[in-house]
Amino acid sequence: MNLRPQRKAPIDINLTPLIDVVFLLLIFFMVSTSFKDEARLRVQLPEAEGVAAPAEEPPETLTIVIDAEGVFFLGDERVLGDDAATLGRAIAAALAGRDSAPVLIQADARTPHQAVMTALDATARQGLNQVAFAATRNGEAP
Numbered sequence: 001m002n003l004r005p006q007r008k009a010p011i012d013i014n015l016t017p018l019i020d021v022v023f024l025l026l027i028f029f030m031v032s033t034s035f036k037d038e039a040r041l042r043v044q045l046p047e048a049e050g051v052a053a054p055a056e057e058p059p060e061t062l063t064i065v066i067d068a069e070g071v072f073f074l075g076d077e078r079v080l081g082d083d084a085a086t087l088g089r090a091i092a093a094a095l096a097g098r099d100s101a102p103v104l105i106q107a108d109a110r111t112p113h114q115a116v117m118t119a120l121d122a123t124a125r126q127g128l129n130q131v132a133f134a135a136t137r138n139g140e141a142p
Contacts, residue, residue, distance in 0.1 A: 062094055062128070066107040070115035082115070087122035100127065106134040 064087075065073040072079040072087055079090045095101060103123050107116050123131055 060098070060101050061104055062091065062101045063104045063106060064091075064119050064123075066105070066111045066115050066119060068108040068110040070112045072115070072119065082118070084118050084122040084125065087119060088125050091122055091126050091128070095126070100130070102130040102132065103128050104132050104134055 063075055065075075067073070070082060072082065072090075074087075074090050074094050079087055081087070105116065105119055107119075120131065
């Protein structure tokens, strides 16, 4: 009688299929990855062509003109001051009791960006949300 416990054969893990799967994944990711140079950002701006807006404005349009130095004009009258509060008071006086009116901002090409933002801020504080920007087509004289 043999009472000795029999030794079990050691369990072997076959690594060959695991290595095959890893290599297949490596090849898949190498083939599917693109190595383009994405560091450069190329932006091509759209060009607009269309019919020029009519020269006549409806009388209820409020026109804010900003010259190259950032001086505000409400219609043909100069606004004394370059802050949003002063421009807002001038807009409120120009509205003369109306709740709202479309606003047209005509800014010079060399106008500081802050002056345009001040005009937008002043119109927003007065509750005017119909704002348009005037522009000329390329090649046209102002």
